[in-house]
Amino acid sequence: MVDVAREAGVALRTVSRVVNGDATVGDQLAERIRRAIDHLGYQPDERARQLRSGRTGTIGAAVRHIADAHPVLRAIDESARGVGLTVVAMSTEDDEERERDAVMSMCRRRMDGIIIEPIADGHQYLQAEIDSGLAVVAFDRPATGVAVDTVLSDNRGGIQQAFAHLAAQGHRRIGYIGDDERIYTGRERAAAFREALSGIGEPLDGMVHPGPIEQERIAAALESLRRRAEPVTAIVTGNFNTTVALIRALGPDFGSTALVGFDDFGLADLLRPGLTVVAQGDVEIGRTAIELFRSRLAEPGGPVRTVTVPTRLIVRGTGEIGP
Amino acid sequence: MVDVAREAGVALRTVSRVVNGDATVGDQLAERIRRAIDHLGYQPDERARQLRSGRTGTIGAAVRHIADAHPVLRAIDESARGVGLTVVAMSTEDDEERERDAVMSMCRRRMDGIIIEPIADGHQYLQAEIDSGLAVVAFDRPATGVAVDTVLSDNRGGIQQAFAHLAAQGHRRIGYIGDDERIYTGRERAAAFREALSGIGEPLDGMVHPGPIEQERIAAALESLRRRAEPVTAIVTGNFNTTVALIRALGPDFGSTALVGFDDFGLADLLRPGLTVVAQGDVEIGRTAIELFRSRLAEPGGPVRTVTVPTRLIVRGTGEIGP
């Protein structure tokens, strides 16, 4: 920058004005400075600029993994761009320590705030940062031990949709395989399923299989649902990974049992039969997260809000197999 | 930091030493400073630190989209972490202007370098940054107009693998549908396919269909391959998106024609029959990119290298259908 000023024969401040599009610079002078900038290939140092000005215009996204397909992140990115914010994403790997690392790294970079997909437990550490002005929005799962704006899917409603759809085809013996109940979404979805099954007067025992997403565990759950005196005629899965593992476990039997999966995915329509799913409102979740984020930035002391985004049943075939 | 120094009753420099793990600080003093840090919830300002020290330890990754599944990005991230580098990813959306924006933004943040998945044309603008010390590594496609270290898949070898596999089952009338030839990988793969088909003495006319990845275009290409006097008995697709579009176009006929797709994907084994693919060496590509990056950083004037990573045929079913 000092080189630019010298080349154009002006003071530093004047170069700064041109770089920031300040109108109070004479036209010819501005033009001369711009030429000097181009000539020298000058790029302002974002760090120095932020350091001095205080603002960053950057929002950190702590998501499970930046290398995985992540429709909500896409929506966050697009919404943010629309309002002039830059999104920088980092991976948490669903690991508490990694999450903390990512969040701390974001704090050290003095980002305006973070959007986080929280891991299991203990987000108390966020409180200190929030107190010192960090805007925090959680999505997919609530943060624990600290009050922050949150965007959630209607997990219970989604399970009810899936269940009602199967029940409407005449199924009564419907099983559930899903994520560990230590995880918020796993807990919500399993609970909603139990409620639904009880609601039609069916006994619960052995019909609900929450647990870790491991191929063996899922295969065993499937076996247990099929080996009953009265085998299940339909299954609901609690998330994408469970659905995929179950389809693998079913092997050639895929298509013989009715199935509705939680979470939509790009290739669900390529399966034969197509997979009926409960899709989450990814775009709306992302959009809402940015909205909450901006409100929080604008009014740090405002009331903490939680928004629930509805799910949608997508009919493709597996959910329409009769009992 | 000044608060910490005051609270602990020491000079700024001493706090800095503790923060940076400098051993030349008395144990009790260090302990007292650490307590003050915890007490005040102090987090060093990464920007100021970088500004002063010159290093950043950060590498920018300009990839197609941060919200898409991207196995190479995962490998880059992991390899980088292993050597103490932080990866910050940004989206290019396969748009030249967006790519430039992303790269410029990385330069303004004074990252040590960038790893880029280049768009079609014109990377001359990178030259100025390279001259001023930016380390640049391209992957998947070469950058145009500048000499940078590059990691590529063995596109030609991959197509040869696919072709040879089908030819070994007795196929001779093999068609190709792939990406636009304006894109490097599309060009390489189509060229390799033409060479292979000519190599077994088959005429080329109407057998090779490069073009944009649009459902209608792919469906039309399929029709044209089937409507021949002697219809094709096998098809090779040029990339993931083409493969998916072709499977959609085939509909219930999927499994009646032999098929090998370029690019592996997570759900390829769930199709019935399973999809035979040519998989790229994602992990090795990522690992190599980081390696080249570090060499470049260590020796900015060293010779520019291009590394080609082999592909691998994964047999799952569609490639083993007879003529």
Added chain:
DNA sequence: CTGAAAGCGCTAACAT
């Protein structure tokens, strides 16, 4: 409308 000086939070280079 333009310029000089101060300082954002930190670390490098010297003292001591």
Added chain:
DNA sequence: ATGTTAGCGCTTTCAG
């Protein structure tokens, strides 16, 4: 082993 001073590249006062 610890403290002092200067300055990274920029923007923000405040004078001209």
